[in-house]
Structure formats: C-alpha cells, structure tokens
Amino acid sequence: MKVIDLRSDTVTQPTREMRAAMMAAPLGDDVFGDDPSVNALQDHVAALLGKEAALFMPTGTQSNLCGLMAHCQRGDEYIVGQGAHTYRWEAGGAAVMGSIQPQPLNNQPDGSLALADIEAAIKPDDPHFARSRLLCLENTIGGKVLSLDYQRAATDLARSKGLAAHLDGARLFNAAVAMGGDAKANARRIADLYDSVSVCFSKGLGAPVGSALVGSSDLIARAKRIRKMAGGTMRQAGLLAAAAQHALDHHVERLAEDHANARLLAEGLTGLPGVTVVTPDTNIVFVDLAKDRDGQAVVKAAEARGVRFTGLYRLRFVTHLDVTREDVERALRILREIF
Structure with a gap:
C-alpha cells in the first residue's frame, strides 16, 4: 500500500x-x-x-x-x-x-x-x-x-x-x-x-x-x-x-490543490478529542495535542499504518503534489481511528 x-x-x-x-x-x-x-x-x-x-x-x-x-x-x-x-x-x-x-x-x-x-x-x-x-x-x-x-x-x-x-x-x-x-x-x-x-x-x-x-x-x-x-x-x-x-x-498554479487538501485534512481532524487544529492558510497543518496525549506515540502509530508526519514540538502535516485528495481521505480515516 x-x-x-x-x-x-x-x-x-x-x-x-x-x-x-x-x-x-x-x-x-x-x-x-x-x-x-x-x-x-x-x-x-x-x-x-x-x-x-x-x-x-x-x-x-x-x-x-x-x-x-x-x-x-x-x-x-x-x-x-x-x-x-x-x-x-x-x-x-x-x-x-x-x-x-x-x-x-x-x-x-x-x-x-x-x-x-x-x-x-x-x-x-x-x-x-x-x-x-x-x-x-x-x-x-x-x-x-x-x-x-x-x-x-x-x-x-x-x-x-x-x-x-x-x-x-x-x-x-x-x-x-x-x-x-x-x-x-x-x-x-x-x-x-x-x-x-x-x-x-x-x-x-x-x-x-x-x-x-x-x-x-x-x-x-x-x-x-x-x-x-x-x-x-x-x-x-x-x-x-x-x-x-x-x-x-x-507547478505554480497547481499549488492551489495542495492548499485545498490541507483544508480538507484540517476540517477532518477538527473536533477529535484532545486535538486542536490550526486552520491552514496554505499547505501546512499544525495540530496541538492535549497534555495527556503522547505526540510521538501518535506519530509512530500512524507510520505503522502508512501515514508519515512529524511531531517535533507539535504535529505537522504538509500536503504536496505527491498527495492526492484520496490520500488525505485515507489518512483521515487512519488518524480518526488512532485518536
């Protein structure tokens, strides 16, 4: 996959x-x-x-x-x-x-x-x-x-x-x-x-x-x-x-697709327990977790299921030309299950 x-x-x-x-x-x-x-x-x-x-x-x-x-x-x-x-x-x-x-x-x-x-x-x-x-x-x-x-x-x-x-x-x-x-x-x-x-x-x-x-x-x-x-x-x-x-x-005008995918991701994560989503302007979505949530554990659990992102000080997701709308929808299903 x-x-x-x-x-x-x-x-x-x-x-x-x-x-x-x-x-x-x-x-x-x-x-x-x-x-x-x-x-x-x-x-x-x-x-x-x-x-x-x-x-x-x-x-x-x-x-x-x-x-x-x-x-x-x-x-x-x-x-x-x-x-x-x-x-x-x-x-x-x-x-x-x-x-x-x-x-x-x-x-x-x-x-x-x-x-x-x-x-x-x-x-x-x-x-x-x-x-x-x-x-x-x-x-x-x-x-x-x-x-x-x-x-x-x-x-x-x-x-x-x-x-x-x-x-x-x-x-x-x-x-x-x-x-x-x-x-x-x-x-x-x-x-x-x-x-x-x-x-x-x-x-x-x-x-x-x-x-x-x-x-x-x-x-x-x-x-x-x-x-x-x-x-x-x-x-x-x-x-x-x-x-x-x-x-x-x-590849300049197509950046709008990345921005739309970032909005889709942000909207899909909004409202999950222990999750605060920063509304994106462009192609980067930041997510802050409640203190009782282990960000690194979330990163590892998602990677084990084929979704990679960073969590150095907050969760960070970046959309780009190799990520489709369907990819974002699949990532959201996995992230919802993890959260």
Missing part, C-alpha cells in the same frame, strides 16, 4: 515530465558561467520577480546565508523572528559563518513581527552596539501568509531607518497562490517590496534540488563569491536548473 508522506513538501519526487526536461537540458560548466540551462533559469527568475539578477543555489539554507552575508559585514546585525527559518532552523549560519548578529523578535500569532518591536530593536549608531543593517522576514511562515500591506509597512519602516530588507521566500509561490488571482504577478508584487528574495524550487514546486537568490546585480555578484566560499558552485548544474524551470512553468 502507498505510504502517504506528509512530513514535508520536500519529499516530492520529480514527475515524468520533469525528468524528461532534465534529460533534455543543454549543459555547460556553471563555474565558468557557461551552462545555458542555469543561465536561462537565472534570467527567468530574475525577470519573474522583477530583479536585476539571480543566482542558482543547491539549497535554500545556502541561498539565505549568501543573501544575509551579501547584505551584512562582520559585526552587523539582522532583525528576524524567533520562529524564522534563517534564525531557528539553519544552524546559526549567519552568526557562525558570517559573524552577523541576529536580533530575534517574538513572532505574532500570524507570523509577523510587530512594527513597534522592529523599530525598538533598531540600534542607534553607537560603537556599543552591533550595526543594524537588515530586516529579514519570511513568507509563508509556518504556512501562514503575510499580508501585502504588512510587508509594505515593515519594509518601509526598515528603509526609513537605513536598513535593507530580505525575504526568505522558500514558499513564496504558496503565498502568491493563496492571495488569489495571478500567482506569478502576486509573487512579483511581494518581491518588489524587498532588496533580495530567496525562493525554493524543491518544496511545493516539486523540483528535486535548488533555490535561487534574486536582487541587484551588485548584491548577486557579492553573493556569488560567498557561494564559492560556501562550496555551493556546481558544474553541469543545468540538469537541476531544468527541473526548477519545469516547476516554474508547470
């Missing part, structure tokens, strides 16, 4: 059409800058998000790291949420490798950072303090979509204080689809608010590997040098770039 893997949208397998695009990709040596598939992807992503240049990276962690280090020098500071991936889930890379001090702030329930908290965290120009240089937001964050008005207010505030703004947009297109209307135009509207954006191809878009950093030509030139130091340059990377290009061409 098929295993229903809801651990993350990173577990997706390349589709048959994506594999064909990879095999047909013209290749070169990207270290020399002559892989045509990489170059075409970078040009496409930059144009799509309204920036001068883009740089293809192996991972989103590296893309964010190169972005932060391109913005900040040793002894600088970036303002970020406590729950943000760049602070909590990327091994402290900005501090360890970039000597950039994080200034973490509490995320609000909707994932945002309070504007008053951002303003209060910006340091005066005084040798006692690290230099506040960058505001780093994330959209989506924990599956929640930051409103365009909020992002505009936050980035305007940052710039009024002399800070640049970076977006960890690992699931940027999930946010863009959830906004309704033209998803790619929405992605451009979001990206326009930031000096740099990192976007991931290996989550909901379904590519096997890869992210891109977009920004000004100068920033991307600095990031390219940092990528080299971080070991991120690849040779015939066009195989992977072709997968990312196929994902952009064919």
Whole structure:
C-alpha cells in the first residue's frame, strides 16, 4: 500500500515530465558561467520577480546565508523572528559563518513581527552596539501568509531607518497562490517590496534540488563569491536548473490543490478529542495535542499504518503534489481511528 508522506513538501519526487526536461537540458560548466540551462533559469527568475539578477543555489539554507552575508559585514546585525527559518532552523549560519548578529523578535500569532518591536530593536549608531543593517522576514511562515500591506509597512519602516530588507521566500509561490488571482504577478508584487528574495524550487514546486537568490546585480555578484566560499558552485548544474524551470512553468498554479487538501485534512481532524487544529492558510497543518496525549506515540502509530508526519514540538502535516485528495481521505480515516 502507498505510504502517504506528509512530513514535508520536500519529499516530492520529480514527475515524468520533469525528468524528461532534465534529460533534455543543454549543459555547460556553471563555474565558468557557461551552462545555458542555469543561465536561462537565472534570467527567468530574475525577470519573474522583477530583479536585476539571480543566482542558482543547491539549497535554500545556502541561498539565505549568501543573501544575509551579501547584505551584512562582520559585526552587523539582522532583525528576524524567533520562529524564522534563517534564525531557528539553519544552524546559526549567519552568526557562525558570517559573524552577523541576529536580533530575534517574538513572532505574532500570524507570523509577523510587530512594527513597534522592529523599530525598538533598531540600534542607534553607537560603537556599543552591533550595526543594524537588515530586516529579514519570511513568507509563508509556518504556512501562514503575510499580508501585502504588512510587508509594505515593515519594509518601509526598515528603509526609513537605513536598513535593507530580505525575504526568505522558500514558499513564496504558496503565498502568491493563496492571495488569489495571478500567482506569478502576486509573487512579483511581494518581491518588489524587498532588496533580495530567496525562493525554493524543491518544496511545493516539486523540483528535486535548488533555490535561487534574486536582487541587484551588485548584491548577486557579492553573493556569488560567498557561494564559492560556501562550496555551493556546481558544474553541469543545468540538469537541476531544468527541473526548477519545469516547476516554474508547470507547478505554480497547481499549488492551489495542495492548499485545498490541507483544508480538507484540517476540517477532518477538527473536533477529535484532545486535538486542536490550526486552520491552514496554505499547505501546512499544525495540530496541538492535549497534555495527556503522547505526540510521538501518535506519530509512530500512524507510520505503522502508512501515514508519515512529524511531531517535533507539535504535529505537522504538509500536503504536496505527491498527495492526492484520496490520500488525505485515507489518512483521515487512519488518524480518526488512532485518536
């Protein structure tokens, strides 16, 4: 029986059409800058998000790291949420490798950072303090979509204080689809608010590997040098770039299916004893359990019956292109029996 893997949208397998695009990709040596598939992807992503240049990276962690280090020098500071991936889930890379001090702030329930908290965290120009240089937001964050008005207010505030703004947009297109209307135009509207954006191809878009950093030509030139130091340059990377290009061409609008499946899952779990479901904005469903319930026992019982998800600090289910409506319905039957 098929295993229903809801651990993350990173577990997706390349589709048959994506594999064909990879095999047909013209290749070169990207270290020399002559892989045509990489170059075409970078040009496409930059144009799509309204920036001068883009740089293809192996991972989103590296893309964010190169972005932060391109913005900040040793002894600088970036303002970020406590729950943000760049602070909590990327091994402290900005501090360890970039000597950039994080200034973490509490995320609000909707994932945002309070504007008053951002303003209060910006340091005066005084040798006692690290230099506040960058505001780093994330959209989506924990599956929640930051409103365009909020992002505009936050980035305007940052710039009024002399800070640049970076977006960890690992699931940027999930946010863009959830906004309704033209998803790619929405992605451009979001990206326009930031000096740099990192976007991931290996989550909901379904590519096997890869992210891109977009920004000004100068920033991307600095990031390219940092990528080299971080070991991120690849040779015939066009195989992977072709997968990312196929994902952009064919897998953006279909993210709405993942969002619908997440809503179906959330609705089906709501009302079960000892279960509190967080209504999803996109493709991530969080479930909090009553204190007398053992989350790890639930995870193990479900996995034994062919349903996989995570329970590190709360139960987390992520829908994606390899999970159908029928899979969600089957998972719900199993979870109801376990609960």
